Amino acid sequence: MRVKLKIGENEKKFINRVNELTGDNVYRCYQCGRCSASCPMAQEMDLLPNQIIRKVQMGQEEDIIGSKTLTLCASCFACQGRCPKGIDIAAVCEAIRHLLEPKGKDFWGPDDVQPELAKELPQQVLVAVYKKFAK
Amino acid sequence: MKDDGKKKRIGVFVCHCGVNIAGVVDVEKVAELLKDYPGVEFSTDYVYMCSEPGQQLVLDKIKEDKLDSVIIAACSPTLHEKTFQSAAELAGLNPHQVEIANIREQDSWVHPDRDKATVKAVKIVKSMVEKAIQNEDLEPIKVGVFKKALVIGGGVTGLQAAMDIADQGYEVIVVEKEPSVGGKMIQLSETFPTLDCSQCILTPKMVEVTRHPKIKLMTYSEVESISGFVGNFKVRIKKKPRFVDEDKCKLCNECADVCPQIVPDEYNMGLSFRKAIYMPFPQAVPGTYTLDMESCLGTLPIRCGKCKDVCDAQAIDYDMKEEIIEEEVGAVVVATGYDLYDMKALGEYGGENYEDVLNGLEFERILSASGPTGGKVQRPSDGKVPKNVVFIQCAGSRDPENHNSYCSKICCMYTAKHAMLYKHRVHDGNAIVFYIDVRTGGKNFDEFYQRATDDESILYLRGKVSKIFKEGNKMIVWGVDTLTGQKVEVEADMVVLAMAMTKADGVPELMKKLKISIDGNGWLAEAHPKLRPVESLNQGFYLAGAALGPKDIPEAVAQASAAAAKVGALFAKDELMHAPTIVPVIEELCSGCGICVSMCPYGARTLNAVRKVIEVNEVLCEGCGACAAACPAGAAQQLNQSDSQIFSMVKAILRG
Numbered sequence: 001m002r003v004k005l006k007i008g009e010n011e012k013k014f015i016n017r018v019n020e021l022t023g024d025n026v027y028r029c030y031q032c033g034r035c036s037a038s039c040p041m042a043q044e045m046d047l048l049p050n051q052i053i054r055k056v057q058m059g060q061e062e063d064i065i066g067s068k069t070l071t072l073c074a075s076c077f078a079c080q081g082r083c084p085k086g087i088d089i090a091a092v093c094e095a096i097r098h099l100l101e102p103k104g105k106d107f108w109g110p111d112d113v114q115p116e117l118a119k120e121l122p123q124q125v126l127v128a129v130y131k132k133f134a135k
Numbered sequence: 136m137k138d139d140g141k142k143k144r145i146g147v148f149v150c151h152c153g154v155n156i157a158g159v160v161d162v163e164k165v166a167e168l169l170k171d172y173p174g175v176e177f178s179t180d181y182v183y184m185c186s187e188p189g190q191q192l193v194l195d196k197i198k199e200d201k202l203d204s205v206i207i208a209a210c211s212p213t214l215h216e217k218t219f220q221s222a223a224e225l226a227g228l229n230p231h232q233v234e235i236a237n238i239r240e241q242d243s244w245v246h247p248d249r250d251k252a253t254v255k256a257v258k259i260v261k262s263m264v265e266k267a268i269q270n271e272d273l274e275p276i277k278v279g280v281f282k283k284a285l286v287i288g289g290g291v292t293g294l295q296a297a298m299d300i301a302d303q304g305y306e307v308i309v310v311e312k313e314p315s316v317g318g319k320m321i322q323l324s325e326t327f328p329t330l331d332c333s334q335c336i337l338t339p340k341m342v343e344v345t346r347h348p349k350i351k352l353m354t355y356s357e358v359e360s361i362s363g364f365v366g367n368f369k370v371r372i373k374k375k376p377r378f379v380d381e382d383k384c385k386l387c388n389e390c391a392d393v394c395p396q397i398v399p400d401e402y403n404m405g406l407s408f409r410k411a412i413y414m415p416f417p418q419a420v421p422g423t424y425t426l427d428m429e430s431c432l433g434t435l436p437i438r439c440g441k442c443k444d445v446c447d448a449q450a451i452d453y454d455m456k457e458e459i460i461e462e463e464v465g466a467v468v469v470a471t472g473y474d475l476y477d478m479k480a481l482g483e484y485g486g487e488n489y490e491d492v493l494n495g496l497e498f499e500r501i502l503s504a505s506g507p508t509g510g511k512v513q514r515p516s517d518g519k520v521p522k523n524v525v526f527i528q529c530a531g532s533r534d535p536e537n538h539n540s541y542c543s544k545i546c547c548m549y550t551a552k553h554a555m556l557y558k559h560r561v562h563d564g565n566a567i568v569f570y571i572d573v574r575t576g577g578k579n580f581d582e583f584y585q586r587a588t589d590d591e592s593i594l595y596l597r598g599k600v601s602k603i604f605k606e607g608n609k610m611i612v613w614g615v616d617t618l619t620g621q622k623v624e625v626e627a628d629m630v631v632l633a634m635a636m637t638k639a640d641g642v643p644e645l646m647k648k649l650k651i652s653i654d655g656n657g658w659l660a661e662a663h664p665k666l667r668p669v670e671s672l673n674q675g676f677y678l679a680g681a682a683l684g685p686k687d688i689p690e691a692v693a694q695a696s697a698a699a700a701k702v703g704a705l706f707a708k709d710e711l712m713h714a715p716t717i718v719p720v721i722e723e724l725c726s727g728c729g730i731c732v733s734m735c736p737y738g739a740r741t742l743n744a745v746r747k748v749i750e751v752n753e754v755l756c757e758g759c760g761a762c763a764a765a766c767p768a769g770a771a772q773q774l775n776q777s778d779s780q781i782f783s784m785v786k787a788i789l790r791g
Contacts, residue, residue: 002613005623007523007565007594027592030573030585031618051619057594058616058623085585 003060011059014099018056021095028085029053035079035089045069049079049089056092070097143268144176146202147260148193150184150209152239157182159243161253165208168257174268176200185215190222197226204228204267208236208260229272231715231775236263258788265783270775275712278754280366281465282706285310287358287645288470290318292680292691294340296468299699301349305706308462309344310372311354315419316341318472319681322402324502324510326688327552328583334418334505341420354421359459361649362738364754365675366465366711376455378426378434379412383450386414386422390442390451398430400507404497406515407507412442412451416505426451466675466702469651469659470695471642473681476531476635480538483602484530486632490516491610492603494530494634495549502556512560514629517608521564521628524557525612526550527600528570531635539635541656544685546633547574551587553631558591566593567625569600569614577687596623603630636685650736651676658684669698674757677701716774717756718763720749724770731762731771 007015019025029050036048047055047067055063064070070093079089118126149166151157166180177200181189184207193205205228207219212235220230238256246252282305286297289311297307309316320326321341323333344350359371379390396411411430414423432439434453443451475494478486486492491514493501500506501513514521528550531538547570554566573595575581587593598615605611612625638657646653651671652660659678662670669677677698680691705711717739727747732740739755740762742748749770762771769778 002622002624005567005625007567025589025592027594028585028589030588030595031597033618047619054616054619058596058619 005058007059011061014061015056015059017099018092018095021098022088022091024087024091026053026056026087026092029057029087030085032084034082034084035087038078038082040076040078041072041074044072049073049093052096053087053089053092056096064096065100065103069093070100143174143204144200144202145174145264145267146193146196146200146205147175147178147264148184148189148196148205148207148209149178149180149238149256149260150189150207151180151182152210152243153183156209156239156243156256159246159249159252160238160256161249162256164253165238165256165260169260169264172261172264174264176202184209185218190218193219194222194226197223197228202228204232204234204270206234206236206260206263206267208238208256208263210239211235211237211241231273232267232270234263234267234270236260261787261790262784265787266775266780269777269780269783273715273774275715276717276753277710278364278366278713280706280708280711281368281463282306283308283462283464284466284468284702284706285358285361285368285370285462285464286468286470288318288472288680288682289313289316289352289354290470290472290680290691291320291337291340291688292472292682292695293318293468293470294344295692295695296470296677296679296699296702297344297350298340298347299696300468300702301347303699303703303706304349305703306349306351308351308353308370308372308464310356310358311352312357313415314355314377314423314425315415315421316344316352316354317416317418317420319496320688321416321418322404322496322499322503324499324504324506325552325556327548328577328579330552330556332504334503338418338420341418345420352421353460355425356460358645358648361467364752366705367754368464368467368675370462370464370467372460372462374458374460376428376457377423378428378451378453378455379424380450380452381421381423383448384423385448385450386424387447388414389445389447390424393441393445395439395441396430396432398427403500403507404494406497406500424450466677466705467649468677468679468695468698468702469646469649469671469682470678470680470698471645471659471682472639473636473685474639476539476637478530478632478634481530481632481634484527484600484630484632485603485605485610486634489603489605489610489630490514491521491628492630492632494632495546495553498553498631502553502560510560512557512564519628520561522561523565523567523625523627523629524554525600525610525625525627525630526554526566526568526633527612527630528568528633529599529635530632531637532633533571539637539656541635541685542574543633543636544574545636545687547572548577548580548583548687550631550633551575551584551593554593555587555591558593566591567627568593568595569598569612570595571597571599577689636681639682642682649673649676650738651678656684658682669694669701675705713754714758716758716776717751717753718758718760718771718773719751719753721770721772722748724768725749726768726770728767730765730767734761734765736761 033050036050047069073093075090147169149162162180166178169178220233223233236259284300284307286293286309297309300307356374359373363369390412391410394410394412397408399405400407400409402415412426504510532543575584596616598617600614610627650673662672679694679698725748729742737755739752763773
């Protein structure tokens with residue numbers, strides 16, 4: 001399928017908001033892919049970290065909404081630590097999650113956690129995750 | 136054959152070249168076996184013959200044993216023949232008595248078997264001994280030098296070369312086919328990576344060239360033919376009639392005001408119009424109008440003739456004729472530049488049919504303050520400010536199957552510049568660049584590209600565009616972003632194609648006249664791609680700039696200065712030494728059949744129709760031997776490489 005690439009008012013609003021929240025400019029990314037190569041969760045992701053950035057560059061908010069990548073990002077900062085342009089990719093994911101919240105795109109609540117897993121995990125982790133991905 | 140009854144005293148020196156030769160060939164055995172070969176007086180081996188002590192060994196032995204010829208069994212003669220010739224000369228031996236037996240490239244490097252390689256080495260050395268037995272002392276041929284240079288092309292490369300030669304104190308003639316010098320650079324808006332205004336940095340050079348007492352500028356002229364040889368060329372230059380006297384023209388523009396003929400303006404890439412009588416651009420050098428007779432309505436009063444009527448300075452002369460000017464020069468610098476690959480060749484991008492699909496130079500004119508829009512970004516079709524502009528890199532480059540296999544080198548940088556300058560002028564516009572690689576090697580180049588993406592938010596998409604078509608007043612661009620795997624469609628207001636650089640119009644024909652070889656793409660071929668990058672194999676011709684292949688301004692300027700330095704080195708001598716290993720004619724054997732004349736690639740042989748023999752221009756002869764091989768009578772015998780020598784060499788090899 002051919003995607004119509006449009007960078008109009010809405011797209012620019014989205015891109016600018018991500019830039020504002022991260023204090024950076026996503027167009028600085030030249031798509032070398034080192035973030036994706038570094039990411040410990042990349043093999044589980046449907047969009048690689050560099051592709052998330054690319055989709056922001058292209059203003060394709062809709063494609064990002066449904067992506068598992070946002071919930072899989074553990075904010076370990078391996079990406080940012082190795083990015084040759086020093087872009088904080090984890091912060092970009094965080095910013096997108098923040099922007100998607102009002103749109104009812106929440107990801108994870110207590111019901112989504114298997115009881116056995118909930119028993120094993122430290123409470124702090126669960127609270128942090130619920131907070132991060134709260135409904 | 137040399138037959139004066141005097142036996143030669145030959146020295147054989149076998150080099151180990153570390154393990155390069157000795158690792159395979161038994162060098163000691165080679166030296167030992169040669170000791171008793173007829174003609175050999177002395178034979179030895181040494182670890183590095185090219186080293187200082189190695190050369191000293193040769194030198195000492197020549198004196199000690201009164202050797203009159205030496206064989207160095209070592210690497211290819213292209214590497215150290217000169218080294219040993221000069222060592223021999225120091226010992227008082229004629230350098231043409233030195234022979235190199237190549238037992239490295241032609242033996243040890245290509246054979247694994249020690250015994251067989253050693254046998255081959257012995258054969259090679261013996262064959263060179265046979266050759267040396269008949270070698271004669273030869274003296275270099277001396278020729279005078281005409282210390283004046285011709286520069287073909289008046290772009291930035293040609294101008295720089297002319298200035299640098301003239302500043303060394305030599306006279307220069309610059310020949311430019313267009314009415315003004317300046318070349319492609321004068322059409323550019325700003326130059327990467329500094330964003331200097333192109334005109335601002337080039338026009339002072341143009342003016343300097345006209346004022347330089349040693350430089351003669353010939354615009355609207357073309358080189359018709361060049362004959363002769365290094366140091367002594369005769370050039371015929373065709374001066375096209377301008378129909379305007381350069382000295383009388385006062386640049387009042389009244390002629391152009393009354394001229395009724397309107398034609399596309401070449402300087403603005405056809406994006407605006409000029410009159411048939413015109414000045415290419417305000418800073419043109421020489422500052423004069425030119426009447427383009429092909430576009431002129433007619434000079435007879437009944438047809439038009441208006442321009443002449445209004446010219447108070449009486450500068451217009453309809454009777455001006457084409458002139459042929461003859462000049463003598465010693466060296467030629469070829470700086471014929473490049474052209475852009477024709478957009479017609481890329482039918483799928485529609486550059487030929489859609490006004491809003493432009494090539495890089497057209498967009499330069501739109502960005503330029505002296506361009507058709509005064510530097511305001513407006514699209515050609517309706518003058519609207521384009522809000523979405525797509526830039527396409529590698530248009531016609533890196534496409535061996537359909538277009539050009541090479542990378543045009545400057546497009547990544549100028550596309551980044553284009554997108555940046557566009558955003559400087561249209562703040563709310565979107566610039567999208569389709570690329571397949573971004574190649575920004577060069578001082579401050581990648582930083583410039585990153586400035587474009589970082590500061591101007593230019594979207595770079597990785598993928599080649601498949602097609603462009605028009606829908607309403609939009610250009611629809613079909614492409615892909617291979618990094619996200621999406622086929623994309625962009626509605627653009629304007630598209631800029633970074634068209635490939637290609638050989639300049641008419642260059643292959645001109646190079647045929649100059650006997651300068653060109654490669655498969657039409658670029659001029661340098662004598663050596665690394666070590667002789669600004670020389671032609673044809674002596675006395677120096678090459679510079681984009682005519683050799685895609686390059687940017689700093690590189691072209693550096694080559695111009697390099698070529699000028701080479702010309703200076705040539706002119707610093709009062710006499711040139713030409714290798715004496717030429718092919719003279721044995722007149723008693725020559726029947727004047729002329730076969731050798733057609734074989735000679737240097738034009739060194741001519742038939743004397745009266746005497747019915749071939750005459751040889753010693754300076755033109757490069758000693759390639761084509762004539763010697765072709766002559767049915769054996770009348771063409773190369774000095775120190777005669778048929779008799781070759782037969783002896785073959786016999787030595789067959790005997791073992």
